[in-house]
Amino acid sequence: LKRGADSARGDDTGTLKELVASWVNIECHPALLIRADDKHHRGFMNDACGCLLCPAEWHWDNPAVRAGICDHTTAYIVSENSWPLFMYEGYEASVRNLECGLMKSKLLVMGFKAIFTLPSSANEVDGDGDGADILENNQHARRQSDQARVKTCVASIIGMRKVTPCVIAYTACQVHFNYCL
Numbered sequence: 001l002k003r004g005a006d007s008a009r010g011d012d013t014g015t016l017k018e019l020v021a022s023w024v025n026i027e028c029h030p031a032l033l034i035r036a037d038d039k040h041h042r043g044f045m046n047d048a049c050g051c052l053l054c055p056a057e058w059h060w061d062n063p064a065v066r067a068g069i070c071d072h073t074t075a076y077i078v079s080e081n082s083w084p085l086f087m088y089e090g091y092e093a094s095v096r097n098l099e100c101g102l103m104k105s106k107l108l109v110m111g112f113k114a115i116f117t118l119p120s121s122a123n124e125v126d127g128d129g130d131g132a133d134i135l136e137n138n139q140h141a142r143r144q145s146d147q148a149r150v151k152t153c154v155a156s157i158i159g160m161r162k163v164t165p166c167v168i169a170y171t172a173c174q175v176h177f178n179y180c181l
Contacts, residue, residue, distance in 0.1 A: 056093035
């Protein structure tokens with residue numbers, strides 16, 4: 001079981017590696033496009049990834065913040081208690097209410113769809129949201145295409161009926177890892 005889980009996690013990371021690069025290029029329009037095969041120009045070294053990884057309480061546009069994070073100064077330590085902007089609806093957070101919009105970003109919904117439905121279905125995400133209808137829409141689409149042969153998605157294989165906090169956390173970790181590769 002552990003070997004199977006490790007293999008699936010590796011497959012998910014591999015699937016998202018190329019997709020996250022293209023999503024960041026489309027969503028953020030970086031001056032230097034992110035290449036799927038280049039792990040040296042991701043993370044805080046890349047302006048687009050740095051902005052998305054920047055903790056919600058700071059502003060990546062501020063040169064002092066950017067330098068502090070990249071230089072690991074004590075005033076700008078990014079820790080496990082930091083909520084990166086890529087997890088927020090519209091990639092913006094309210095410093096007064098860090099829970100508002102959390103876990104509702106378009107990139108998280110796309111990551112979920114790529115992992116648990118099909119990678120191609122991630123391109124069908126219209127915008128930010130809670131993703132509550134993702135599994136329902138996927139099941140509806142599968143029923144409509146009963147004449148055509150359709151690949152079974154992970155959610156169907158494991159009997160997933162709803163998106164749980166653990167699934168959201170797993171998706172967030174996978175997406176976060178692929179920004180940092």
